[in-house]
Amino acid sequence: MPMPAAGTSTKSDERRPAIMAAAIDCFAQKGFYGTTTHEIANRVGISQPYLYRLYPNKEALFAAAVDHVSVVMTETLVAHSSASGGAGPEPEAALDAARDAYAALVADRTILRFLMHANCAAGEPLVGQAVRRCYAKQVDTVRQLLGDDDAVRHWFGAGMLDNVVAVLGLADIDEPWAHVLAAR
Amino acid sequence: MPMPAAGTSTKSDERRPAIMAAAIDCFAQKGFYGTTTHEIANRVGISQPYLYRLYPNKEALFAAAVDHVSVVMTETLVAHSSASGGAGPEPEAALDAARDAYAALVADRTILRFLMHANCAAGEPLVGQAVRRCYAKQVDTVRQLLGDDDAVRHWFGAGMLDNVVAVLGLADIDEPWAHVLAAR
DNA sequence: CTGGTAAGTTATAGGTCAATCACTAACCTA
DNA sequence: TAGGTTAGTGATTGACCTATAACTTACCAG
Numbered sequence: 059m060p061m062p063a064a065g066t067s068t069k070s071d072e073r074r075p076a077i078m079a080a081a082i083d084c085f086a087q088k089g090f091y092g093t094t095t096h097e098i099a100n101r102v103g104i105s106q107p108y109l110y111r112l113y114p115n116k117e118a119l120f121a122a123a124v125d126h127v128s129v130v131m132t133e134t135l136v137a138h139s140s141a142s143g144g145a146g147p148e149p150e151a152a153l154d155a156a157r158d159a160y161a162a163l164v165a166d167r168t169i170l171r172f173l174m175h176a177n178c179a180a181g182e183p184l185v186g187q188a189v190r191r192c193y194a195k196q197v198d199t200v201r202q203l204l205g206d207d208d209a210v211r212h213w214f215g216a217g218m219l220d221n222v223v224a225v226l227g228l229a230d231i232d233e234p235w236a237h238v239l240a241a242r
Numbered sequence: 243m244p245m246p247a248a249g250t251s252t253k254s255d256e257r258r259p260a261i262m263a264a265a266i267d268c269f270a271q272k273g274f275y276g277t278t279t280h281e282i283a284n285r286v287g288i289s290q291p292y293l294y295r296l297y298p299n300k301e302a303l304f305a306a307a308v309d310h311v312s313v314v315m316t317e318t319l320v321a322h323s324s325a326s327g328g329a330g331p332e333p334e335a336a337l338d339a340a341r342d343a344y345a346a347l348v349a350d351r352t353i354l355r356f357l358m359h360a361n362c363a364a365g366e367p368l369v370g371q372a373v374r375r376c377y378a379k380q381v382d383t384v385r386q387l388l389g390d391d392d393a394v395r396h397w398f399g400a401g402m403l404d405n406v407v408a409v410l411g412l413a414d415i416d417e418p419w420a421h422v423l424a425a426r
Numbered sequence: 427c428t429g430g431t432a433a434g435t436t437a438t439a440g441g442t443c444a445a446t447c448a449c450t451a452a453c454c455t456a
Numbered sequence: 457t458a459g460g461t462t463a464g465t466g467a468t469t470g471a472c473c474t475a476t477a478a479c480t481t482a483c484c485a486g
Contacts, residue, residue, distance in 0.1 A: 089362050091276035094443060105465050177406050178273055178362050190410055197419035207422050215399030222361050226374055235381035238391050278473060289435055294475065
């Protein structure tokens, strides 16, 4: 029975991350409804029907992208916080490093913008479930970093506002109201 | 020359508010790309082509809805804050009343949800402009209420988080992470 | 009643998009 | 090299969506 040896990733599995990256890029621009499966396939360099071999439909593809983002965020955080001390005797330094890592992670506008669109598409069942899974993970992580629940809410609220500021390009607008929202 | 007397609103002008209400409802559910002009027309009870007599295209209709929301928010606020004292000798009471009015206003989930989708559609030129106009107005208003710029940012951030909590239905989820985000 | 305007509709053009089908090429194992 | 599996594509389908065109009805002034 010709099949890949157990534990070996098939070629299509290797291609999934590339599809995820392209999907996140595209969805971050125009959201779930505004992005066509053709655009995504084009960016990866595959045909549009081949997407449907790897994902049953557009909604599942989007939900997979949300899960992917969730994993990437957590992995990056763990990597950074363990790399700087690795359960060493300096808990404060590790925490600072972790916070920096998180800040650097969300500095990638694409990811946050994609998650903003994901919030809007949460009406689709599979998407809503994935988004809730993502928040569950992120809230737990951030709470371990910050401790205080109020601080966690403030963190997420500030992140969302930050995102809107970026989408609207308020940094380039020299008016009082824009300065208020864009202030660091 | 048969035409309505000057200053008289035509019947189509009277219908515009109803169209705005329907558009806001629909767009709040599935956003700019996910909502069809047919859905909106159906909800108002007019034919879909008639929408195009009143608005040149879908983007202009959406932008008009954003402007409409901006006006409604400001009007409501002014009405409430002037009704309770009307530049009377109690500035604190008026401020509290205004804050309550604002809270009641955003308690209408539809408006905030619509604005969330508007943020996501800000890539469309007309929509982006309308959204910036809306924020300009709201920031000025809220700043007059709160005074401190940090507090204004906190206000908007908290509002956006609040919105996501509502969209995801976190109030109905009995898990720690959900409680953290949904806490009042 | 007559001519002109506004209100509103049906029908449809023209295009796009998600999803499926049928097919070909490459690969792997025995 | 034969047989089965995976990778991948071109063509197409059926639905749907924005926008326009052409037409009908109600209204209103002189």
